[in-house]
Amino acid sequence: MNASPRARAVSAALLSGGLLLAVTACTNSGTSSATSTSAVPTAANTADAQQVVSPSGSPSGPGCTYQSYAGGVPQLDITDGKTVVGFSQSESTSNPFRATETKSIETEAKRLGVKLIERNANADVNAQNSQIEDMIAQGAKVLVVAPENSDGLGPALAQAKAKKIPVLTIDRTVTGTACSDFIAFIGSDFYGQAQIAADDLAGATGAKAHVAILQGTPGNNVSADRTKGFTDQLTAKYPNMSVVASQTGNFDQTDGQKVMEQLLQAHSDINAVYAENDAMALGAIQAIKSAGKTPGKDIKIVSIDGIQQVVQDVAAGQLVADIETNPRFGPLAFQSLKDFFGSTGVQPKVIIKDGHFTGANAQQALSQGLVY
Numbered sequence: 095m096n097a098s099p100r101a102r103a104v105s106a107a108l109l110s111g112g113l114l115l116a117v118t119a120c121t122n123s124g125t126s127s128a129t130s131t132s133a134v135p136t137a138a139n140t141a142d143a144q145q146v147v148s149p150s151g152s153p154s155g156p157g158c159t160y161q162s163y164a165g166g167v168p169q170l171d172i173t174d175g176k177t178v179v180g181f182s183q184s185e186s187t188s189n190p191f192r193a194t195e196t197k198s199i200e201t202e203a204k205r206l207g208v209k210l211i212e213r214n215a216n217a218d219v220n221a222q223n224s225q226i227e228d229m230i231a232q233g234a235k236v237l238v239v240a241p242e243n244s245d246g247l248g249p250a251l252a253q254a255k256a257k258k259i260p261v262l263t264i265d266r267t268v269t270g271t272a273c274s275d276f277i278a279f280i281g282s283d284f285y286g287q288a289q290i291a292a293d294d295l296a297g298a299t300g301a302k303a304h305v306a307i308l309q310g311t312p313g314n315n316v317s318a319d320r321t322k323g324f325t326d327q328l329t330a331k332y333p334n335m336s337v338v339a340s341q342t343g344n345f346d347q348t349d350g351q352k353v354m355e356q357l358l359q360a361h362s363d364i365n366a367v368y369a370e371n372d373a374m375a376l377g378a379i380q381a382i383k384s385a386g387k388t389p390g391k392d393i394k395i396v397s398i399d400g401i402q403q404v405v406q407d408v409a410a411g412q413l414v415a416d417i418e419t420n421p422r423f424g425p426l427a428f429q430s431l432k433d434f435f436g437s438t439g440v441q442p443k444v445i446i447k448d449g450h451f452t453g454a455n456a457q458q459a460l461s462q463g464l465v466y
């Protein structure tokens with residue numbers, strides 16, 4: 095998903111640490127973080143983290159409501175304490191991204207008095223299908239789903255649609271049509287995250303590098319966009335940066351370490367690593383050290399998510415930067431559902447704002463509790 099000109103322009107303020115009052119997405123503005131100011135990113139756990147914009151930067155048309163969704167579904171009050179809302183989480187909360195995402199949904203549901211039931215599929219798409227169907231059987235009348243992958247949830251989504259149960263997708267997209275198969279997609283600008291990662295790595299290597307990419311789990315838009323955004327940026331701006339290896343580490347620390355060990359043995363010229371999530375970056379750091387090299391010195395690393403342990407490693411100089419994937423969907427998801435059952439409606443793609451942690455601001459962000 096390419097960043098819109100407006101999002102790029104506005105994100106310049108975000109990348110430079112300006113306090114944004116406008117709605118925006120943290121999308122590449124072409125600013126290399128090597129020159130970013132020390133201001134703390136403004137997208138962290140502050141109220142404005144829930145500021146959103148559709149990719150175009152303005153409403154792309156009438157929002158989706160209970161009257162227009164899939165031919166019309168019953169109007170519900172999700173805060174009446176009786177209407178059951180089901181939350182389907184895709185992956186284990188051992189990943190701080192997932193833990194924070196789940197906690198955000200739970201906290202906002204409690205604040206609003208929503209009757210919430212939830213399941214965790216532990217990265218198994220078949221389990222996620224059956225868990226969604228189980229929540230429907232348990233009486234869920236609305237579903238919030240963090241999909242494991244873009245395909246594979248067809249049976250559960252079809253059952254929900256047949257039973258006129260609206261589905262809001264957060265974090266990753268599913269195959270289908272907004273306002274028909276699902277209400278909308280709410281998530282980060284993954285393509286834009288990857289462009290920023292490329293700029294960060296260019297800034298740290300003088301735009302001369304042999305890069306290894308640790309790709310996320312195959313089969314979802316996040317991995318696809320994070321890979322394409324990075325390689326497109328290299329093609330567009332950095333002729334002396336080449337990708338010497340690109341392999342999936344399944345968004346997993348152990349797999350990331352194993353793959354990095356193999357790549358270092360096969361490619362002695364690797365001097366830069368782009369990890370598509372922090373769990374794999376942690377694995378890569380272990381592999382680099384085991385190979386007798388120093389992360390941040392011999393090999394420059396950039397990663398995505400913004401979990402505490404990795405932002406600490408940024409502050410310590412082991413990574414160049416960590417681009418946040420903001421998991422704090424709770425307020426935004428439930429506001430979207432209220433808009434859906436009201437008259438405002440929900441735009442098909444809603445971009446949540448991400449932070450950007452670099453050597454210049456990581457320590458300050460940590461000390462101010464802005465990192466999850």
Ligand code: GZL
Nearest residue numbers: 191265266316345371399419
């Ligand atoms: C991104 C999310 C990704 C995270 C990973 O929105 O889907 O999945 O970046 C997680 O940490 O595994």
